[in-house]
Amino acid sequence: MKDYHPSRVLTLVYQPFAVGCMAILAYNEARVNTRKRNIAGYTLFAVSTLFCIVLDLATSGKGGVGPYVGICLLVGTFGVADAHVQGGMVGDLSFMLPEFMQSFFAGVAASGALTSALRLITKAAFDKSHDGLRKGALLFLAIATAIEFLCILLYALYFPKLPIVKYFRAKAAAEGSKTVTADLVAAGIHKVDANAKIEDRLTIKQLLYKNWDYFLDLYLIYVLTLSIFPGFLYENTGKHSLGEWYALVLIAMYNVLDLIGRYTPLIDMLRLESRKGLAIAIISRFIFVPAFYFTAKYASQGWMIMLVGLLGLTN
Numbered sequence: 145m146k147d148y149h150p151s152r153v154l155t156l157v158y159q160p161f162a163v164g165c166m167a168i169l170a171y172n173e174a175r176v177n178t179r180k181r182n183i184a185g186y187t188l189f190a191v192s193t194l195f196c197i198v199l200d201l202a203t204s205g206k207g208g209v210g211p212y213v214g215i216c217l218l219v220g221t222f223g224v225a226d227a228h229v230q231g232g233m234v235g236d237l238s239f240m241l242p243e244f245m246q247s248f249f250a251g252v253a254a255s256g257a258l259t260s261a262l263r264l265i266t267k268a269a270f271d272k273s274h275d276g277l278r279k280g281a282l283l284f285l286a287i288a289t290a291i292e293f294l295c296i297l298l299y300a301l302y303f304p305k306l307p308i309v310k311y312f313r314a315k316a317a318a319e320g321s322k323t324v325t326a327d328l329v330a331a332g333i334h335k336v337d338a339n340a341k342i343e344d345r346l347t348i349k350q351l352l353y354k355n356w357d358y359f360l361d362l363y364l365i366y367v368l369t370l371s372i373f374p375g376f377l378y379e380n381t382g383k384h385s386l387g388e389w390y391a392l393v394l395i396a397m398y399n400v401l402d403l404i405g406r407y408t409p410l411i412d413m414l415r416l417e418s419r420k421g422l423a424i425a426i427i428s429r430f431i432f433v434p435a436f437y438f439t440a441k442y443a444s445q446g447w448m449i450m451l452v453g454l455l456g457l458t459n
Contacts, residue, residue, distance in 0.1 A: 398456035400456070
């Protein structure tokens, strides 16, 4: 792996843990306590980020094979945390309104934009100081850890007590859901009306059969995006006038345009509802592979920044 930038290697480490854990949780979702699942995921995020700081301080930032293996293990833990939280929250919000789902995924993109903003700020703060890269990274991780601990508190104490959340969870419980019981207890609801009509439940196999094209679409989106972002952007962008800032600007551009793209379904004229049209659009994104190759090799940084923005906008 010595020929690969850490950003690409860590992506390869992250995904198997995330996908594997999510598959296991999806298979057992009817028996999983949603509240415990989400809190466990948020806690894993916070603790793993904190341990990134501990690992650096314990090794004095010297690097080496041991610390790198430690980072890889922590990245794997991030994958497990993501499987818990993202899958759990999507399942939680699926009991509610479609608009909530869209807002959640827009929030995921917003977290990426916030991450880029924090990284740019921390780099600027220590850009001229001795060991500035390390100091900026440590400050970034400290702020991220604090935000993640705040997420634990908000989800555990505030979110369950929102009136609209209590309403939809009580409705889901009345329709036969067993995964929201702990959330209702946390909100002070111990009994629900059990007279609601219970809809026939599809098995996971039936769901995959009815939505195999969506499953394939998501797979192709991840394959294309992760083949370029973030590893390629760090490895193959050459040298430009922005210097060390160049890769950070590219990542920030991707995250900001990804956030904007998450809101395009709210615009009627841009909303793509045809399943066939959606598949064609996703397959068309593979033109980015040669486009990035030739842009990195022959074009200026302005064209690369524009291309990264388009990648984020169509993600």
